[in-house]
Amino acid sequence: MPAELLERVQQTVEVGKQAGADDVFATLSRSRAVEFRWRDGALEKVKDTTSRSLVVRLFVGGRYSSHTTTDLDPDRVSAFVGQALALTRALESDRQRTITPPELYAGRTGRDLELLDPDVQALSRDQRLAWCETMDAVAHGHSSVISATAVVSDGHSQEAAASSNGFSAVSAASLCWLGSQVTLRDQAQRRAEASFYAGARHLADLPDAEQVARQALGRAVLRLGADKGPTQRTHMVVDPSAATALVSRLLSAATAHSVQQGQSFWADLLGQQGFSHTLTLIDNPLRVRGLASRYYDTEGIAAKPFTLVENGTVRQLYVDTYYGRKIGLPPTTGSASNREVRLGRRGLDQIVSDVGSGVYITSWLGGNANPTSGDFSFGLQGHLIENGTIGRPIREMNVTGNLRQLFQNIAEIGNDPWPYSPVRAPTLVFEDVQFSGT
Numbered sequence: 001m002p003a004e005l006l007e008r009v010q011q012t013v014e015v016g017k018q019a020g021a022d023d024v025f026a027t028l029s030r031s032r033a034v035e036f037r038w039r040d041g042a043l044e045k046v047k048d049t050t051s052r053s054l055v056v057r058l059f060v061g062g063r064y065s066s067h068t069t070t071d072l073d074p075d076r077v078s079a080f081v082g083q084a085l086a087l088t089r090a091l092e093s094d095r096q097r098t099i100t101p102p103e104l105y106a107g108r109t110g111r112d113l114e115l116l117d118p119d120v121q122a123l124s125r126d127q128r129l130a131w132c133e134t135m136d137a138v139a140h141g142h143s144s145v146i147s148a149t150a151v152v153s154d155g156h157s158q159e160a161a162a163s164s165n166g167f168s169a170v171s172a173a174s175l176c177w178l179g180s181q182v183t184l185r186d187q188a189q190r191r192a193e194a195s196f197y198a199g200a201r202h203l204a205d206l207p208d209a210e211q212v213a214r215q216a217l218g219r220a221v222l223r224l225g226a227d228k229g230p231t232q233r234t235h236m237v238v239d240p241s242a243a244t245a246l247v248s249r250l251l252s253a254a255t256a257h258s259v260q261q262g263q264s265f266w267a268d269l270l271g272q273q274g275f276s277h278t279l280t281l282i283d284n285p286l287r288v289r290g291l292a293s294r295y296y297d298t299e300g301i302a303a304k305p306f307t308l309v310e311n312g313t314v315r316q317l318y319v320d321t322y323y324g325r326k327i328g329l330p331p332t333t334g335s336a337s338n339r340e341v342r343l344g345r346r347g348l349d350q351i352v353s354d355v356g357s358g359v360y361i362t363s364w365l366g367g368n369a370n371p372t373s374g375d376f377s378f379g380l381q382g383h384l385i386e387n388g389t390i391g392r393p394i395r396e397m398n399v400t401g402n403l404r405q406l407f408q409n410i411a412e413i414g415n416d417p418w419p420y421s422p423v424r425a426p427t428l429v430f431e432d433v434q435f436s437g438t
Helices: 002-019 074-089 125-139 209-223 240-251 256-260 321-327 348-355 403-408
Strands: 023-039 042-060 063-069 145-163 168-185 191-200 232-238 281-283 306-310 339-341 358-369 375-386 389-402 410-413 428-436
Touching: 002 023, 002 042, 002 074, 002 145, 002 168, 023 125, 042 074, 063 074, 125 145, 125 168, 125 209, 145 209, 168 209, 191 209, 209 389, 232 240, 232 348, 240 339, 240 358, 240 403, 256 321, 348 389, 358 389, 375 403, 389 403, 403 428
Parallel strands: 232 358
Antiparallel strands: 023 042, 023 145, 042 063, 145 168, 168 191, 232 428, 281 306, 281 339, 358 375, 375 389, 389 428, 410 428
16 A cells, blocks of 8 residues: 555655665665467467565765665665665765755645546456457458567656655556557568557547557558658658657657767757747646656755747756756756647648648657767658658668757657657658668
8 A cells, every 4th residue: 555655765864864874865666567368269378466565775974875675674775875875885985975955856746637547556367368369360450461469568656756855756657558560461472561559548538449440450451552762851740650759769868867978969059949839848746647757856945847948948857856957957857748749720731732742750660869969860661752742661761860860950840749658759750851862
């Protein structure tokens, strides 16, 4: 129970203080995760995992360390903390390493974010199997199917955290995913593959299993006959399901840590017009039932929405207390929650009609991006856009460029955000993008 977890972390904090720590921040979590994987008419794997962990962060004379244990026996926890303190005292002192100021704990929302669904906790083996069987039957409804896999993954967790300078909180959350993966026989011994996954905090927010499998099968059918498209510089239209990863790449180096380490192309952008004026990005940890919603971050900083980019101008970065002190920026939070792209007015069909010609990307196939320069090269699959319609499928192509330049060249932002990701990104359209193919 959450109350029991809170009592244990508070006891751990007291043990640390009595042993000589200046400050202590302790977090105790318990979780259960279940996965059913069904392949071609038979149950392939069942995985049921329960775990617990106690994380103790110690601040001793300008020294800091973090330690984790799964043994919650009170006597052994006391010994564990004592050994951890001895190790911490052997470290070099760093005056920037201090516990989160208590004023940053203030203002934590009292709103119910609805992160826990009792129906997820109560899921039965029979229900999971029924979903798998339904997805499998739908996915095999095409004559060219070679193989299909259905996945049901769910879990729930509880957490309590406390500090020696006044922080105290408990939280609980659930999550459930349905997924279908389909492989079709294509021409010349090739295969067409596609998948569709949908996840939510509450079962009521999930599409039904049949719809999930139909989406996966439909995407695979559209992949039949895919081949390389031509090398060209043209418009790039990114499907919302793929736009989430692109926005994540953009924001991966937007942290005080990366800036302080000299590994971020965001270093000189704060307060500057870094991107297209059409781009606004918000971090919103208070979205009800959001996949990355929270009441506080790992440092105990009260969760609050803030704007990263406003009309192309960089307003804030992800700043934790330690690296914030190092580069002289006030803390926001050290880790991302729900990222939201401010929406435009039109959907994919209208956008494609006006684009006329270009490349429509449905998924990425590996690649890399340099966080220091922003240069990138990604593999992709999707379709050519021809005469204002989505045309023949393409594969084994690459797109190259620079993330900063790419997001300066946004032509349009759609109104159709992808719902099954912590990144709520819609259709994105970019101008003057370089593709490599035939």
